[in-house]
Amino acid sequence: MTRARETSENARQAKAWVNFDGTFETSPFTEANGGIRDSFNVTSVTDRGTGRYTVNLTNAMASANYSVSAMCGNGDGVDIGATTSVANETVLTSSTFGIRVSQNDAGINKVFVSLIFFGE
Secondary structure, X not given: OOHXXXXXXXXXXXXXXXXXXXXXXXXXXXXXXXXXXXXXXXXXXXXXXXXXXXXXXXXXXOOOOOEEEEEEEOOOOHHHHOOEEEEEEEEXXXXXXEEEEEEXXXXXXXXXXXXXXXXX
């Protein structure tokens, strides 16, 4: 593989991802305690209040200039009629990412919250 192709391949790979239960009772959420269902390069998720979480990366990104995509829901089809969003919050470093899950502008805990991280 050429150096250019290797660089291109690495840029397209997720550097971290997590699927966690936003209604879990014990913070921080981990795979060991069951709050995180599955993950890659994520140590834990800290609950900072209703609908507010910090994702803690195992290995930091090269900078805070990475991209994140997220989704959330209850897995029961009820969310379809409501506006549910996941937005970046004030916690943003190379090793942590803060999110706010909301429905109709009010913070809410969702059963399924998933994020995927891309960057260097």
